[in-house]
Amino acid sequence: MGVTIKDVANLAKVAPSTVSRVIANSSRISEKTKQRVRLAMKELGYHPNIIARSLANQSTQAIGVVMPSSADKVFQNPFFPEVIRGISIGAHEKKHAIYMSTGETEEEIFQEVVQMVQGRRVDGIVLLYSKVDDMILPYLQEHDVRCVVIGKPFKEGETVSFVDNDNFRAGREAAEYLIKLGHERIAFVGGDLDLVVTIDRLTGYDKAIRAAGLQYRDEYVIHQEFLREGGKEAVRKLMSLEKRPTALVVADDLMALGVLNTLDEMGISVPGDISIVSFNNLLIAELARPALTSININIFELGYQAVRCLIDQFESPYKVVEQIKVPYQMIERQSCKRLNEELAETSV
Amino acid sequence: MGVTIKDVANLAKVAPSTVSRVIANSSRISEKTKQRVRLAMKELGYHPNIIARSLANQSTQAIGVVMPSSADKVFQNPFFPEVIRGISIGAHEKKHAIYMSTGETEEEIFQEVVQMVQGRRVDGIVLLYSKVDDMILPYLQEHDVRCVVIGKPFKEGETVSFVDNDNFRAGREAAEYLIKLGHERIAFVGGDLDLVVTIDRLTGYDKAIRAAGLQYRDEYVIHQEFLREGGKEAVRKLMSLEKRPTALVVADDLMALGVLNTLDEMGISVPGDISIVSFNNLLIAELARPALTSININIFELGYQAVRCLIDQFESPYKVVEQIKVPYQMIERQSCKRLNEELAETSV
DNA sequence: CTGAAAGCGCTTACAG
DNA sequence: CTGAAAGCGCTTACAG
Numbered sequence: 067m068g069v070t071i072k073d074v075a076n077l078a079k080v081a082p083s084t085v086s087r088v089i090a091n092s093s094r095i096s097e098k099t100k101q102r103v104r105l106a107m108k109e110l111g112y113h114p115n116i117i118a119r120s121l122a123n124q125s126t127q128a129i130g131v132v133m134p135s136s137a138d139k140v141f142q143n144p145f146f147p148e149v150i151r152g153i154s155i156g157a158h159e160k161k162h163a164i165y166m167s168t169g170e171t172e173e174e175i176f177q178e179v180v181q182m183v184q185g186r187r188v189d190g191i192v193l194l195y196s197k198v199d200d201m202i203l204p205y206l207q208e209h210d211v212r213c214v215v216i217g218k219p220f221k222e223g224e225t226v227s228f229v230d231n232d233n234f235r236a237g238r239e240a241a242e243y244l245i246k247l248g249h250e251r252i253a254f255v256g257g258d259l260d261l262v263v264t265i266d267r268l269t270g271y272d273k274a275i276r277a278a279g280l281q282y283r284d285e286y287v288i289h290q291e292f293l294r295e296g297g298k299e300a301v302r303k304l305m306s307l308e309k310r311p312t313a314l315v316v317a318d319d320l321m322a323l324g325v326l327n328t329l330d331e332m333g334i335s336v337p338g339d340i341s342i343v344s345f346n347n348l349l350i351a352e353l354a355r356p357a358l359t360s361i362n363i364n365i366f367e368l369g370y371q372a373v374r375c376l377i378d379q380f381e382s383p384y385k386v387v388e389q390i391k392v393p394y395q396m397i398e399r400q401s402c403k404r405l406n407e408e409l410a411e412t413s414v
Numbered sequence: 415m416g417v418t419i420k421d422v423a424n425l426a427k428v429a430p431s432t433v434s435r436v437i438a439n440s441s442r443i444s445e446k447t448k449q450r451v452r453l454a455m456k457e458l459g460y461h462p463n464i465i466a467r468s469l470a471n472q473s474t475q476a477i478g479v480v481m482p483s484s485a486d487k488v489f490q491n492p493f494f495p496e497v498i499r500g501i502s503i504g505a506h507e508k509k510h511a512i513y514m515s516t517g518e519t520e521e522e523i524f525q526e527v528v529q530m531v532q533g534r535r536v537d538g539i540v541l542l543y544s545k546v547d548d549m550i551l552p553y554l555q556e557h558d559v560r561c562v563v564i565g566k567p568f569k570e571g572e573t574v575s576f577v578d579n580d581n582f583r584a585g586r587e588a589a590e591y592l593i594k595l596g597h598e599r600i601a602f603v604g605g606d607l608d609l610v611v612t613i614d615r616l617t618g619y620d621k622a623i624r625a626a627g628l629q630y631r632d633e634y635v636i637h638q639e640f641l642r643e644g645g646k647e648a649v650r651k652l653m654s655l656e657k658r659p660t661a662l663v664v665a666d667d668l669m670a671l672g673v674l675n676t677l678d679e680m681g682i683s684v685p686g687d688i689s690i691v692s693f694n695n696l697l698i699a700e701l702a703r704p705a706l707t708s709i710n711i712n713i714f715e716l717g718y719q720a721v722r723c724l725i726d727q728f729e730s731p732y733k734v735v736e737q738i739k740v741p742y743q744m745i746e747r748q749s750c751k752r753l754n755e756e757l758a759e760t761s762v
Numbered sequence: 763c764t765g766a767a768a769g770c771g772c773t774t775a776c777a778g
Numbered sequence: 779c780t781g782a783a784a785g786c787g788c789t790t791a792c793a794g
Contacts, residue, residue, distance in 0.1 A: 068532065068534075068787090070786095070787055070788085071787065071788065072787080080764075080765085081764065081765045081766075082765090082787090082788080082789095083764075083765060083766080083767095083789075083790080084763090084764060084765075086788065086789055086790085087763095087764085087789090087790095089788095090789085094763060094764085095763070095764080096763060096764090099763080099764080113528055113529070113532035113533065114532075114533065114787085114788075115469075115532070115533060115534050115786085115787050115788065116529065116533030116534065116535055116788095117465055117468045117469050117474070117533065117534045117535065117786090117787080117788090118469050118534075118770090118786070118787035118788040118789090119787080119788050119789075120465045120770090120788090121463075121465050121466050121469055121769095121770045121771065121772085121786090121787080121788070121789090122769075122770050122787080122788045122789040122790080123770085123788080123789065124770075126465070128513075128535075137498070137499050137502035137503055137506070138499065138503060140499075141495045141496065141498060141499035141502070142499075144492065144495070146495065147489045147492070147494065147495035148489065150485070150489060151485050151486065151488075151489035151490075154485035154489070154514065154516045155484075155485055155486060155516070157516050158485070158516035158517065158518065158522075163513060163514075163516070163526075163529075163530075163535070164513070164514045164516055165476075165511060165512070165513060165514075166502065166511075166512045166513075166514060168502045168503070168505050168506035168511070168512060169506065170506065174506075178511075180461055181461070181464065181511075182511075184416065184461035184462075184463070185461065185462065185463060185464030185465065186416075186463050186464065186465045186466075186771095187464055187465065187476075187511070323701070349698065350697065350698070350701060353671070353698060353701040353702060353703075354701060355701075355703060416771090418770095418771055418772085419771065419772065420771080428780075428781085429780065429781045429782075430771090430772080430773095430781090431773075431774080431780075431781060431782080431783095432779090432780060432781075434772065434773055434774085435773090435774095435779095435780085437772095438773085442779060442780085443779070443780080444779060444780090447779080447780080462771085462772075463770085463771050463772065464772095465770090465771080465772090466770070466771035466772040466773090466786090467771080467772050467773075468772090468786090469770090469771080469772070469773090469785095469786045469787065469788085470771080470772045470773040470774080470785075470786050471772080471773065471774095471786085472786075534787095763794105764793105764794090765792105765793090765794090766792095766793090767790100767791100767792090767793105768789105768790090768791090768792100769788100769789085769790090769791105770787105770788085770789085770790105771786105772785100772786085773784105773785085773786085774783100774784090774785090774786105775783100775784090775785105776781105776782095776783090776784100777780100777781090777782090777783105778779105778780090778781090
């Protein structure tokens with residue numbers, strides 16, 4: 067049904083190959099012919115079939131965006147829309163389309179990636195996470211697929227492009243901040259331990275704790291999903307300890323929100339009884355009561371830089387490995403308090 | 415570089431067409447041959463080239479998702495991640511991939527749609543909005559592209575599938591709710607007047623106002639973007655009136671948040687001085703202080719039903735037009751108050 | 763500067 | 779039950 071390059075060729079009285087060259091605006095075609103062909107295209111309402119072009123071309127002008135797991139959970143956390151916002155704007159600037167994974171389980175997602183890649187649907191991949199035992203990154207490397215990961219690859223660090231925050235430092239500074247406020251019993255509430263971001267922030271936290279001569283306690287380290295429910299669960303565990311922490315480093319705002327809700331239900335005051343430093347600095351951090359002191363990791367920038375970096379790879383004739391560190395800043399709000407003051411109050 | 419159907423055919427000692435039939439699991443191929451071919455596929459690590467298949471097939475197993483405007487603004491409002499969550503899960507169930515628009519301006523988005531459609535990148539389109547003077551829907555109709563709109567089409571109502579809430583009723587009920595609380599000066603803060611959702615809710619609001627014998631005032635109807643800034647702007651306008659409203663119907667939670675922030679800055683109390691009913695019932699409605707009474711429009715369901723409906727069209731041999739109404743519920747929280755009480759208090 | 767031809771990797775009548 | 783051949787709509791050496 068559609069009008070093809072042949073129809074245009076007929077009308078313009080040229081060969082199909084010439085039409086093709088006009089589309090590509092080849093300098094080897096005379097202006098006259100170009101004019102004639104363009105006129106014919108307009109008259110017929112011609113639009114190139116991208117699929118056919120992709121097949122001939124071996125390139126699609128599309129990038130695949132791979133999420134960690136089911137859209138169900140992922141899109142509940144405002145982190146993801148925000149990265150995608152960055153990706154979308156970056157892709158748009160470079161005239162690339164976006165393909166999104168929709169798989170639920172790890173296996174499904176893997177199969178989707180295989181489909182995207184071997185099905186030649188995309189020219190490259192942005193991985194929105196980094197895990198310890200991931201099958202996807204090795205697969206991509208083996209098949210020489212251009213990709214960039216948001217987060218730090220676990221082992222493939224030398225050979226793969228990525229954009230990340232310095233999560234080790236950020237984790238350390240979060241803990242140090244609480245230490246400076248006089249806290250000694252500081253817990254860490256993070257995501258799954260197979261996420262590299264969790265490992266990095268936890269390592270930073272650990273470093274700060276030990277450097278301050280404080281005791282590292284296993285029971286102060288909790289791993290949960292980056293959802294509200296995860297935060298709730300964490301609080302239940304921490305508050306059942308005999309030595310309750312007086313401060314928390316929470317690796318995600320949505321989680322921190324769950325923490326806040328549950329503490330509130332239990333009648334535990336923030337920052338009165340417990341101080342909290344969170345990560346991501348999303349709108350919800352600002353809206354939470356008390357408003358959360360949170361580390362702004364510049365999520366938009368993570369996404370934006372990721373595509374920029376990916377498309378650099380497309381455009382470069384040789385293999386490029388870029389590793390980009392996106393800066394972060396702590397945004398102080400109302401969820402932290404000096405411990406001494408607290409003691410002072412209660413000892414009155 | 416990739417292994418093709420030919421390689422498999424060679425190894426399995428069959429014709430390429432046979433391999434193709436095995437992939438499609440045609441019943442006309444013997445089990446023996448299937449076994450042999452599958453073995454060969456496995457040995458070679460064969461994966462079908464979807465692009466090539468699409469070209470031969472004229473079908474892509476992908477759907478295009480078209481957003482109202484720049485990802486920049488769109489993804490700031492949690493409405494969109496939530497629809498996309500529904501779309502993603504629906505698409506995944508039906509084994510379809512998702513293509514997202516990234517355009518900024520109306521013209522760019524139109525061009526993207528043309529590319530998706532004529533470029534045969536997608537089998538159909540989900541339109542995430544509905545406007546009065548939209549060029550996209552007419553274009554899709556003219557080219558016989560299967561599509562479904564989230565929201566109610568302005569004129570194409572009979573011929574196009576859509577999924578929507580009953581926004582007229584919802585708008586009316588929101589206003590009636592406030593009227594029942596004794597309010598008489600009720601303003602409406604909505605989106606652009608060329609969005610059908612705005613028109614519908616405003617019409618419902620209007621209906622309720624007049625039915626109650628109240629005066630409809632032009633200066634009580636404000637149109638702004640569905641962003642926080644939009645809400646702020648609205649408040650500035652409304653609060654500069656000599657007869658300030660005592661209640662607001664706000665068509666979006668994010669907007670309502672802006673309203674709340676600005677009223678707070680101005681020292682105007684909600685619900686003390688002003689009552690608010692909002693729409694969408696997002697997490698932010700729950701987090702806002704005071705928590706917002708908001709109409710849950712079941713955004714996830716809007717997205718989920720939209721793909722279901724779209725894929726129904728793919729699977730049906732004849733043209734189907736489905737029109738789905740997704741129910742809504744008002745969720746009462748702390749942003750509304752009976753006007754009498756207020757008077758009572760102040761008159762003491 | 764332009765054309766004829768092969769090829770991208772599949773699918774699908776048509777034949778047998 | 780299987781194969782040979784044409785075709786999907788482009789691009790791109792190769793020739794002139």
